[in-house]
Amino acid sequence: MTVLILATEHDISVDRVVRALADRDVPVFRADLGWFPRQLTLDAELRDGRWVGQLATAHRDVALEDLRSVWYRGPSAFEFPVTMSATERRHAQHEAKLGLGGVLASLPVLWVNHPSRHADAGYKPRQLVAAASAGLGVVATLVTNDAATVRRFVRDSGPAGVVTKMFGAPAICEQGGRRVALTQRLTGSDLGDLRGIETTAHQFQSWASKREEVRVIVIGRHVFAVAIHANSDAAHVDWRADYAALDYERITPPDAVRRGIRAVMAALELEYGAFDFVVTPEGQWVFLEVNPSGQYGWLAEVPLTEAMADFLAQGAA
Incomplete structure (x- = not known):
C-alpha cells in the first residue's frame, strides 16, 4: 500500500x-x-x-x-x-x-x-469561532471594509493598540515580484490615511501583550509545542519577520489548552494543524490561528518528520 x-x-x-x-x-x-x-x-x-x-x-x-x-x-x-x-x-x-x-x-x-476540510479551515473568522467555542482565549477581532469602523475599533481597544493581518498567505505576487505583508501594528499615520480599506475585507485585532509565542503542531493524536522567544522588535510583532532573532524551547501546553486544541481539530475535521498562540505576561494562552498546512521544517529539534511518517504509514483506521 x-x-x-x-x-x-x-x-x-x-x-x-x-x-x-x-x-x-x-x-x-x-x-x-x-x-x-x-x-x-x-x-x-x-x-x-x-x-x-x-x-x-x-x-x-x-x-x-x-x-x-x-x-x-x-x-x-x-x-x-x-x-x-x-x-x-x-x-x-x-x-x-x-x-x-x-x-x-x-x-x-x-x-x-482532506482538501475540502483544508479549504474550509482556511477561513480565519471560522477558526476564531471554533477556538472560542472550544474554550480557548481569543483576541477582539474586527472584519470590515469601513474606515470609520476601524477608527472606532482602535479607540475601543485602548492604549495597547491594534494590529492588521492578512486572512490568507502574507504575500502578493505581481509583475514577477513578490511583496510580503506580515502582521503590522497600526500607527497614527495609518489611521490618518485609510484609503483602500473600502476595496475589500480587512482583519484587525487588539494587540495581545506577549511573554512568548507558541507554535503547536498536531499530527493525528500527537501534540508538539514549541515556545518562540523573539529577540528583536520586528520579531516581537511577527516572528516571521526575523528568524535569526528567535530562540526555541520545547514546552507542554496546559491541559485546558490541549483540550481546546483537540476540540478545534475535531470541529474543523483536521488531522494536521499548525496552531499559533500568544502567551501573555500573566501566562494566559491566546489563540491566533491554525494553519491546515503550516510549515514546521524549521523546528529541527522536534520529531515531527517521524510522527508524520508514522501517521501516513498507518493509513485509515
Missing part, C-alpha cells in the same frame, strides 16, 4: 518525510497537481461503487486502489498550455478541479488533510 503525497517540488519537510517512509519500507508516490495535465495523467473508472485506476507520470504510476493515505501538502495549481485562451484555461481549471479533484477526494483513505 502506497502513500500519495501532493506537494510542490521544492519542500524540505516533504523530502524528509519521503526519506523516513523509505526507511520504513513504505512506497511513496509524490506529485504536484501543477503537473496536471501535461506531466500527470489520471485514469479512473467507477467499479462497484469506488474509483479504480491510476495516477501516472512518465516514470511512475500508482493504482488508486493501492493507496493507504494522502498527504495534501499545499500543491500548486493546475497548469495548462499557454496556447489555450484565458476562457479555455478557466474552463479546464474548473473541470480538472471537479474531475481529478473529485476522484481523489472520494478515495476511502486517510487524508492529511
Whole structure:
C-alpha cells in the first residue's frame, strides 16, 4: 500500500518525510497537481461503487486502489498550455478541479488533510469561532471594509493598540515580484490615511501583550509545542519577520489548552494543524490561528518528520 503525497517540488519537510517512509519500507508516490495535465495523467473508472485506476507520470504510476493515505501538502495549481485562451484555461481549471479533484477526494483513505476540510479551515473568522467555542482565549477581532469602523475599533481597544493581518498567505505576487505583508501594528499615520480599506475585507485585532509565542503542531493524536522567544522588535510583532532573532524551547501546553486544541481539530475535521498562540505576561494562552498546512521544517529539534511518517504509514483506521 502506497502513500500519495501532493506537494510542490521544492519542500524540505516533504523530502524528509519521503526519506523516513523509505526507511520504513513504505512506497511513496509524490506529485504536484501543477503537473496536471501535461506531466500527470489520471485514469479512473467507477467499479462497484469506488474509483479504480491510476495516477501516472512518465516514470511512475500508482493504482488508486493501492493507496493507504494522502498527504495534501499545499500543491500548486493546475497548469495548462499557454496556447489555450484565458476562457479555455478557466474552463479546464474548473473541470480538472471537479474531475481529478473529485476522484481523489472520494478515495476511502486517510487524508492529511482532506482538501475540502483544508479549504474550509482556511477561513480565519471560522477558526476564531471554533477556538472560542472550544474554550480557548481569543483576541477582539474586527472584519470590515469601513474606515470609520476601524477608527472606532482602535479607540475601543485602548492604549495597547491594534494590529492588521492578512486572512490568507502574507504575500502578493505581481509583475514577477513578490511583496510580503506580515502582521503590522497600526500607527497614527495609518489611521490618518485609510484609503483602500473600502476595496475589500480587512482583519484587525487588539494587540495581545506577549511573554512568548507558541507554535503547536498536531499530527493525528500527537501534540508538539514549541515556545518562540523573539529577540528583536520586528520579531516581537511577527516572528516571521526575523528568524535569526528567535530562540526555541520545547514546552507542554496546559491541559485546558490541549483540550481546546483537540476540540478545534475535531470541529474543523483536521488531522494536521499548525496552531499559533500568544502567551501573555500573566501566562494566559491566546489563540491566533491554525494553519491546515503550516510549515514546521524549521523546528529541527522536534520529531515531527517521524510522527508524520508514522501517521501516513498507518493509513485509515
